[in-house]
Amino acid sequence: MSSPESSRARGVDRVIGMLRQLHLAQRPLTMRELIEATGAPRSSVYELVTILAEAGWLEIAEDGSVFFGRVMHYYGSDYAQHNDLIKRSHQAILALVRKHDETAQLCTLEGNKYTVVLSENSSRPFNISSEIGVKVPIPWTATGRLLLGHLSADEIHALIPDEDFVLDNGKRVEFADFLHDIEHAAKLGYCCTEGLSNTFRLCMAAPIRDRSGATIAALCFMTSRDTDPAKRDLMLADLIGSAQALSKI
Structure with missing residues (x-):
C-alpha cells in the first residue's frame, strides 16, 4: 500500500x-x-x-x-426503512407494547456479543430496557441462548471470552450449564431467564428464523420477575406468534 x-x-x-x-x-x-x-x-x-x-x-x-x-x-432512518426485518419487527414490537404494556425489543448478535437493535418501552414509570447497540456478553441474555443453537460446544467455547461468563453481580455462569440452557431453548423454541443480568429482570425471547431455519434474531420482552404468571403465559404466546410471523421459513 x-x-x-x-x-x-x-x-x-x-x-x-x-x-x-x-x-x-x-x-x-x-x-x-x-x-x-x-x-x-x-x-x-x-x-x-x-x-x-x-x-x-x-x-x-x-x-x-x-x-x-x-x-x-437520516442515514439510520434510511437503513431502518430499507431493512425488511427491522421495518417489520418495529411494527410487531409496537403491537406487543400496545397490547401488554411491557418493554419489547428486537435483539441479535454482533460478533461475540449480544445487542439490542430496536426497543420500545412500556408506558409504566418502572420499565427495564437495554441501550440500543450496546454490546452485552452473550451468557447474560436469553437471546444468546437461542442464537447459539446451531454451534457446537467447541465453537461456542471459542466464540465467547471467558470473562463474559461472569455476570455483573460477580456470579459465574458455568459453561456446562450454559450449554444445557442452549439445548433446552432449542427444544422449547423459546428461552426465559430470570435475575440473570439484573436481579429484578425477567427476559423472554422467541427466535426469528431465516429460510434455512437458522435463528438470526429474536423478539424479546423485558419485564419484572413479579409479573403475574397468567400474564407471562399470554406475553410468551404472543411473543412466539410474532416471531414466527417475522420468520422466513
Missing part, C-alpha cells in the same frame, strides 16, 4: 474509532476525552471532527463537546 493510501486508510480507521467511542459513551465527549478514547493524534482528531461537523455527521456544542450530528439520524 502506498503512503497516500496508507494515510487515507488510517484516516478512515480514526473516523470509525471516533464514531465507535461516541456510541459507547452514549453522550457527547470533550475533545480531550475523544483523543484519549481513540488514541489518535490530537491534530488528526481536531481535523477529522471539523470535517465531519461540516458534513453534518457530528455536531459541536457551545462547550466544545462532540456528538453525532443530524445527518447520522
Whole structure:
C-alpha cells in the first residue's frame, strides 16, 4: 500500500474509532476525552471532527463537546426503512407494547456479543430496557441462548471470552450449564431467564428464523420477575406468534 493510501486508510480507521467511542459513551465527549478514547493524534482528531461537523455527521456544542450530528439520524432512518426485518419487527414490537404494556425489543448478535437493535418501552414509570447497540456478553441474555443453537460446544467455547461468563453481580455462569440452557431453548423454541443480568429482570425471547431455519434474531420482552404468571403465559404466546410471523421459513 502506498503512503497516500496508507494515510487515507488510517484516516478512515480514526473516523470509525471516533464514531465507535461516541456510541459507547452514549453522550457527547470533550475533545480531550475523544483523543484519549481513540488514541489518535490530537491534530488528526481536531481535523477529522471539523470535517465531519461540516458534513453534518457530528455536531459541536457551545462547550466544545462532540456528538453525532443530524445527518447520522437520516442515514439510520434510511437503513431502518430499507431493512425488511427491522421495518417489520418495529411494527410487531409496537403491537406487543400496545397490547401488554411491557418493554419489547428486537435483539441479535454482533460478533461475540449480544445487542439490542430496536426497543420500545412500556408506558409504566418502572420499565427495564437495554441501550440500543450496546454490546452485552452473550451468557447474560436469553437471546444468546437461542442464537447459539446451531454451534457446537467447541465453537461456542471459542466464540465467547471467558470473562463474559461472569455476570455483573460477580456470579459465574458455568459453561456446562450454559450449554444445557442452549439445548433446552432449542427444544422449547423459546428461552426465559430470570435475575440473570439484573436481579429484578425477567427476559423472554422467541427466535426469528431465516429460510434455512437458522435463528438470526429474536423478539424479546423485558419485564419484572413479579409479573403475574397468567400474564407471562399470554406475553410468551404472543411473543412466539410474532416471531414466527417475522420468520422466513
